[in-house]
Amino acid sequence: MHTAAPAIELERRRDEIKQRLDTYRKRITVCTGTACQAYECLGVFAAIEEEIGAQGLESAVEVRKTGCHGFCERGTWVAVQPEDLCYQRVQPHDAAQIVAAATGNGVVESLLYADPVSKTKIPRGDDIPFYKHQQRTLLAPNRIIDPANLDHYLSIDGYRALAKALLCMTPEEVITEIGSAELRGRGGGGFPTAKKWRTARDAPAESKYVIVNCDEGDPGAYMDRSLMEGNPHAVLEGLLIGGYAVGASQGVVYVRWEYPLATRNIQIAIEQAAKAGLLGNDILGSGFDFHVEVHRGAGAFVSGEETAMIAAIEGKVGEPRLRYVYPAVRGLNGKPTVVNNVETWATVPAIVDRGAEWFRSIGTAASKGTKIFSLVGRLENTGLIEVPMGTTLRELVYEIGGGIPNRRKFKALQIGGPSGGMLGAEHLDTPVDFEALAEVGAMMGSGGIVVMDEGACVVSAVRDLVSFCRDECCGKCTPGREGLRILGGYFDDICGGRADESVIAAIEDVTHLMRVASLCALGVTAINPVVTSLRGFRGEYEAHIRQRRCPAKVCTELVEYHISQVKCDKYCTSCLSGCPTPGAIVGHKGVRKRIEQDKCIKCGVCEEVCPTRFSAVARFSGEPIPAAFRKGR
Amino acid sequence: MLIQMLLDLQERFRWLPQELLVELSRQAGVPLARIYRIVTFYEAFSLAPKGRHVVRVCTGTACQVRGASLVVKVAEQLLEVAVGGATSDLEFSLETVNCVGCCSIAPVVLCNEVHHAKVTPAKVRELLDLYK
Numbered sequence: 001m002h003t004a005a006p007a008i009e010l011e012r013r014r015d016e017i018k019q020r021l022d023t024y025r026k027r028i029t030v031c032t033g034t035a036c037q038a039y040e041c042l043g044v045f046a047a048i049e050e051e052i053g054a055q056g057l058e059s060a061v062e063v064r065k066t067g068c069h070g071f072c073e074r075g076t077w078v079a080v081q082p083e084d085l086c087y088q089r090v091q092p093h094d095a096a097q098i099v100a101a102a103t104g105n106g107v108v109e110s111l112l113y114a115d116p117v118s119k120t121k122i123p124r125g126d127d128i129p130f131y132k133h134q135q136r137t138l139l140a141p142n143r144i145i146d147p148a149n150l151d152h153y154l155s156i157d158g159y160r161a162l163a164k165a166l167l168c169m170t171p172e173e174v175i176t177e178i179g180s181a182e183l184r185g186r187g188g189g190g191f192p193t194a195k196k197w198r199t200a201r202d203a204p205a206e207s208k209y210v211i212v213n214c215d216e217g218d219p220g221a222y223m224d225r226s227l228m229e230g231n232p233h234a235v236l237e238g239l240l241i242g243g244y245a246v247g248a249s250q251g252v253v254y255v256r257w258e259y260p261l262a263t264r265n266i267q268i269a270i271e272q273a274a275k276a277g278l279l280g281n282d283i284l285g286s287g288f289d290f291h292v293e294v295h296r297g298a299g300a301f302v303s304g305e306e307t308a309m310i311a312a313i314e315g316k317v318g319e320p321r322l323r324y325v326y327p328a329v330r331g332l333n334g335k336p337t338v339v340n341n342v343e344t345w346a347t348v349p350a351i352v353d354r355g356a357e358w359f360r361s362i363g364t365a366a367s368k369g370t371k372i373f374s375l376v377g378r379l380e381n382t383g384l385i386e387v388p389m390g391t392t393l394r395e396l397v398y399e400i401g402g403g404i405p406n407r408r409k410f411k412a413l414q415i416g417g418p419s420g421g422m423l424g425a426e427h428l429d430t431p432v433d434f435e436a437l438a439e440v441g442a443m444m445g446s447g448g449i450v451v452m453d454e455g456a457c458v459v460s461a462v463r464d465l466v467s468f469c470r471d472e473c474c475g476k477c478t479p480g481r482e483g484l485r486i487l488g489g490y491f492d493d494i495c496g497g498r499a500d501e502s503v504i505a506a507i508e509d510v511t512h513l514m515r516v517a518s519l520c521a522l523g524v525t526a527i528n529p530v531v532t533s534l535r536g537f538r539g540e541y542e543a544h545i546r547q548r549r550c551p552a553k554v555c556t557e558l559v560e561y562h563i564s565q566v567k568c569d570k571y572c573t574s575c576l577s578g579c580p581t582p583g584a585i586v587g588h589k590g591v592r593k594r595i596e597q598d599k600c601i602k603c604g605v606c607e608e609v610c611p612t613r614f615s616a617v618a619r620f621s622g623e624p625i626p627a628a629f630r631k632g633r
Numbered sequence: 634m635l636i637q638m639l640l641d642l643q644e645r646f647r648w649l650p651q652e653l654l655v656e657l658s659r660q661a662g663v664p665l666a667r668i669y670r671i672v673t674f675y676e677a678f679s680l681a682p683k684g685r686h687v688v689r690v691c692t693g694t695a696c697q698v699r700g701a702s703l704v705v706k707v708a709e710q711l712l713e714v715a716v717g718g719a720t721s722d723l724e725f726s727l728e729t730v731n732c733v734g735c736c737s738i739a740p741v742v743l744c745n746e747v748h749h750a751k752v753t754p755a756k757v758r759e760l761l762d763l764y765k
Contacts, residue, residue, distance in 0.1 A: 038748035073737050295637070298636050298678065299677040312636065316671075376739065461694070464694065556702075578758070604700065
C-alpha cells in the first residue's frame with residue numbers, strides 16, 4: 001500500500017531548508033577538492049570562517065566547503081553568491097578582503113581571473129572563457145553544495161527525481177524514459193544504458209544487484225572522483241532509481257583505494273540518506289527496499305572491467321572472465337547485475353527529473369547529452385570540463401583550454417586513457433562522439449584528454465602507455481600478457497636507440513594478434529595508442545630507429561645535456577647545488593661548469609635551475625655538439 | 634570481505650608480515666594460498682616493511698607529459714633507493730602511482746597522503762627536506 005505521507009514530508013523539509021538558506025545575504029563557497037587541497041584550501045576555508053565569526057556575520061554570510069569547481073589549474077577557488085564572483089589562487093591571508101567585499105557588495109579586483117590576452121578582469125565565473133564555452137549540468141552543483149550536507153543537495157531539488165520515479169512511475173516506465181533519452185554508458189564502452197537495465201530486469205531471479213563503478217583507473221582522468229567527492233548524493237540517487245528500475249534491492253559502490261576523500265564522502269552520503277529515510281526499507285512509503293554498501297578496491301586497473309569488478313567484490317582476484325553470459329544476466333553472486341560508471345549514474349536523476357526530451361535535445365545523432373572530460377597536459381587552462389556531445393576537439397583545446405602556453409605548437413592529444421588514441425593536429429576537427437572518435441582509431445573512454453605540445457615525444461608517451469598496460473595486465477590471457485610484454489620490449493628498444501627497421505612490422509604483427517585474440521576489451525584496445533601514433537607520427541618513430549635521435553629530446557637514453565662554455569656564468573652555482581648526482585657537474589664558483597656525461601642521470605634539474613638570463617644548459621640528440629658546448633674552451 | 638579485511642590490516646600495520654597473514658588465514662578460515670594470491674595481485678598491499686614516510690610519485694599520463702619520469706630519477710638519486718624500495722634506515726619508501734586524479738596540477742607527488750602540486754625535478758630536494 002503506497003502512502004504519500006513520507007514524500008510530502010520530504011517536500012516540507014525541502015521548503016524549510018530553502019527558506020532557512022534564503023535568510024543569508026551572501027554565500028561564500030570554497031573549493032576543497034583534492035587538487036585545491038594541495039593549495040591549502042582548508043586554510044582558506046578556516047580563515048574565511050574565522051573572519052565571518054570575528055565580524056559577527058554568521059547570520060548574514062554563509063560559508064561552505066564544496067567539491068571541485070573544475071578549473072584546478074588556478075586553485076584555490078572561492079566563489080561568492082548570488083553574484084557568482086569567482087576568485088582564483090586565493091590564499092588564507094585574502095580572507096578578510098573577501099569577506100569585507102562580500103558584505104559591502106564589492107569585488108576584490110586583485111583576485112579576479114584576467115583574460116590572458118586583453119588582461120581584462122572577469123568577475124563572474126560564467127564569463128571566464130574556461131567556463132563560458134561549457135554546458136555544466138552534472139558539474140554545476142559542485143560549485144554550490146557542500147557534499148557532506150544533505151540539506152544542500154535537497155535545496156537544489158535533490159531526491160525529487162527519486163520521489164517521482166518511486167511514486168509516479170513504474171520500473172518499466174523508468175527504463176523506457178532512460179531508453180528514449182538514449183543515454184549511453186559514460187565509462188568507455190558507450191553501451192545503451194536502458195538495454196543493460198532491461199536485460200537485468202527481464203532476467204528471472206529473486207535478488208539482483210546494481211553497482212557503481214568508481215575504479216577510475218585511466219591515467220589522466222578524474223571526472224568520477226570529482227563527482228563522488230563533490231556531489232555523492234547525485235550518484236546515490238541515480239543508483240536508487242536504477243535499483244528500482246531493474247528490481248534490485250542491493251547496491252554496491254566500488255571505489256578505488258587511491259581516492260580516500262571520495263570513499264569518505266559517499267559513506268557520509270549513504271549514512272545521511274539512510275537517516276533521512278531515503279535508503280533502507282519502504283523508501284518514501286513506496287514499498288521499495290534498497291541498501292548500499294561501499295567496497296574499497298585494492299588497486300588494479302583491470303578491476304574497472306565489469307566482470308573483473310564483480311570478481312573483486314566477491315573477494316577474489318579481480319580478473320575479467322569471458323562474457324558468454326552478460327553480468328546483467330548472471331553477475332555478482334550469480335545474480336543479474338548492472339554495473340554503470342559514476343557519471344552514468346549521476347546523469348540518471350537529471351533525466352528522470354527533466355525528461356528524456358530535454359536530454360535528447362543535447363548532443364549529436366547517436367551520442368546524447370553532455371560529457372565530462374578532464375582536459376589536462378600542456379594547456380593554458382587545465383581542469384574538469386563538461387560540454388555537449390559533438391563539440392570538436394579544437395574547441396576543447398583552444399576555446400576552453402586556452403591553447404598551448406609559451407607560444408608553443410600543438411602536437412598531439414591522447415584521448416580515452418591508455419586504450420585511447422594518439423591524435424595529431426589533422427584530427428582536431430573530430431567531434432566528441434562515440435562513433436566519430438572510434439572512426440579515427442581513438443575512443444571516448446572515460447573522458448581523459450591529455451594534450452602534448454612540440455616538447456613532448458610521442459614515441460616515449462606511447463611507451464609509457466604500453467608499459468602501464470603491461471604492468472596492469474592481469475595475465476590471464478596470452479595475447480594480453482605476452483603481447484604487451486613484447487610490445488614493451490620493442491618500445492624500450494626504440495626509445496633506447498637499439499631498434500632496427502624491422503621493428504615496425506613486428507609491432508604491427510603483435511598489435512593485430514592482440515586485437516583478434518585478447519580475452520577482454522583491455523587487451524583489444526591497449527593497442528590503440530600504438531596503432532594511431534604509428535599512423536600519425538611515423539616520422540618520429542623513424543627518427544628514433546634510423547638516426548638514433550629523439551626529435552623532441554625527451555628519450556633520456558638518446559639525449560645528452562651540455563653546458564655552454566660561452567653562456568655559463570662563472571659566479572653562478574645554481575646547477576651545482578641543484579644537481580642530485582655527486583660529481584655529475586664539475587666546476588666551482590669562479591669557473592664555467594661542465595657535465596660529466598658518464599655520471600649524468602639526465603634528470604633535467606640543471607636545465608630547470610639555470611637562470612633564464614644565462615640559459616646555458618641545452619639538450620642534444622643525435623646531432624653534433626656545437627663547439628661552444630665542448631670542453632677545453 | 635577478505636579484501637576489505639586485508640585493506641584494514643594494511644592500513645593499520647602499513648605492511649603485511651607473514652605471521653599476520655598466517656593468523657588471518659587461521660581465524661578467517663581462508664587458505665593461506667588464496668590470501669597470498671590476493672595480496673600479490675593488488676597494488677594496495679605490501680609484503681615488505683615501508684618507510685616512515687611514503688613518497689609516491691604520480692606517473693599518470695598527464696604527469697608524464699609534464700616530466701614525472703625526471704622527478705622519479707631525482708627522487709631515486711636523492712634518497713639512494715630505487716622505486717619500490719625503502720631506505721636502509723626505513724625513513725623513506727619510494728613508489729610510483731598510476732594516477733591520483735589531480736592531473737591539472739601535474740606533476741603530483743604524494744607524501745604520506747598529502748598532495749604536492751607541480752613538483753618539477755628541481756623542487757624534489759626541497760620537498761624531501763620537509764620530511765627529513
